Amino acid sequence: MSMFCGKCGTQASSSDLFCKKCGYALEGESEFKEPAKLPQLDAVPANEIQRVRKQNTKSWKMPFLVIVAVLLLAVSAFAWLRNGSDAVQGKADTARGNFANPSPSEAAAAPVSTDVPDASPSPVPAEPAYIKVNQVDSSRYGDGKVDVYFSLFADQEYQKEIEQMSLSKEMFKVNGQAVQGLSLVEDSDTVSVNLVIDKSGSMQDPPTTGVSTSKMDLVRLAAIEFIDNIPAEAKGQFEILSFSSYVPSVADIPFTSNRNAVSLKLSGVASDGGQTALYDSLTKALYDTNEQQGPKYVIAFTDGKDSNYGSSVQSVIDLSKQLGIPIYMIGFGEEDDNLSYIAQQTGGEHFFLSVDDDLQTELSRIYDTVFQRYVKQYKLTYLPSQKVTPGQEFSFVMDMNAPLRQARTASLTYKRRLDSNSIDVENALFNYQVHYAQSVNLLDFSSVQGDVQEGSQFYNNLKKRIEVDYVNANAKGTPKVIDPLVNYRVDSISPLQDGAYKIRFFKFFPVLLNNKQVYEADLNTYTLVRNGISGNWQVSDFGRDECSIYRDRSDPGSLCTDNGVKKLYSGNPWPN
Secondary structure (H helix, E strand, O other), X not given: OEEEOOOOOOEEOOOOOEOOXXXXXXXXXXXXXXXXXXXXXXXXXHHHHHHHHHHHHOOOHHHHHHHHHHHHHHHHHHHHHHHHHHHHHHHHHHHHOOOOOOOHHHHHHOOOOOOOOOOOOOOOOOEEOEEEEEEEEOOOHHHOXXXXXXXXXXXXXXXXXXXXXXXXXXXXXXXXXXXXEEEEHHHHOOEEEEEEEEOOHHHHOOOOOOOOOOHHHHHHHHHHXXXXXXXXXXXXXXXXXXXXXXXXOOOOEEEEOOHHHHHHHHHOOOOOOOOOOHHHHHHHHHHHHHOOOOOEEEEEEEOOOOXXXXXXXXXXXXXXXXXXXXXXXXXXXXXXXXXXXXXXXXXXXXXXXXXXXXXXXXHHHHHHHOHHHHHHOEEEEEOOOOOOOOOOEEEEOEEEEOOOEEEEOOOEEEEOOOOHHHHHHHHHHHHHHHHHHHHHHHOOOHHHHOOEOOOOHHHHHHHHHHHHHHHHHHHOOOOOOOOOOOEEEXXXXXXXXXXXXXXXXXXXXXXXXXXXXXXXXEEEEEEEEEOOOOOOEEEEEEEEEEEEEEOOOOOOOEEOOOOOOOOOOOOOOOOO
């Protein structure tokens, strides 16, 4: 069918809006098979043609159509652009493994697909994780580095350990800052374990009535099984420190990776009927373990009944925190709250065993909980921003933002470890305290002789006190027995210009006064110098600065009268 102008009959195409001859608007015209009889163009007056053209230019039809056409084009273009943008967004986010906004380069590179739904994919929420900090090594704090050893768990009770994940240092922040390094311990470090073995007289007893197996047998078996349960490929070295009345000056076996030698030595450990210097032994184990590099901890096998002069529960905890070494306790016989308290306060754990337990199962569980955790743990190194001196506290918050797990610790506070000289001096004073107790109780100056500077006034006074004064007192039936310490601590340690060190040392212990038990608090000052031949630190001088006697916690204290001290103790003597 053809289209013709409704006014002049001129043939037109379907795309024409106006007649090419007369200018008449063709919109809405009918299609005709035959043109209508219309007057010739020449017969139409010129003024009539002009009138029609003017009328058509004023018509509303033309701008309306143009506006409609523009709107339709705009809507189509917007829909096309929106579909294309959504497709780029979805594909870029999927490729990145998360659902963050793509960069312009990613959007430009991604293909456009109009069949992608308009809605962006929902983000996959990360599951929570819980960080258990096992150890903080601040020995390199002066060099701007702190090493944090930690494990990851799926629960707040630290019972469900998370299998090793592919983690990178970019996923961690400490105090909101990037970290310097992250590695698996099994790939980088050897785990050092100090086995502290109780062989006191109480260990000869069975753990419960009606049982023939002694606690010593259980301890020996437990320690051997512990070593044997460790896979051969695991990196580990071990020290054995057995004790009874006094902590030994040297370990049974110093740190070694020879597990056969360790097991053989353990099989020969037997009770000697002595007392239980547990806290002194834990103290020595901490000092010995401190000398090892990398992850480390102390694990003690004992019935927990400390009975000797020396270190206290609190002093062990303080030293553990200072050195950053956790303590794990395996107790036999009756439960002991002190064992649990030490383990909890130092970042370790307490286990209790008896003959009623399936020993093999329990020891395997302990292995999984303790040694395996230290082998499979992570080591993070960060640069501390806090400027603290040795012995001062520092704190940090650690964040982990992995693709599938997120974790954040509370604010954790530790003390910057002392320099190696200060630790050696503290260790020397500890040895002096242990050996002094032996000398007084055994009336043998030779036990402490090596811890004192020969030729000093203090050396001569101490020798006379032990070999003359205490021996004479013993001959009269009043032997001097060193009282067990309730608490002691190093209040301060400072180097002197001549290379010596001065330590202010607090002691708190029960004493008998007029046949009544009271408590004495002493603040003493020790000076230690290095022996030029052996290189060991020795006590060269001693002074008592403050001394108070207390009947109980409500007593404000009275001045000691037997040593010339004229100043009451200025602090709070009672342990927490």
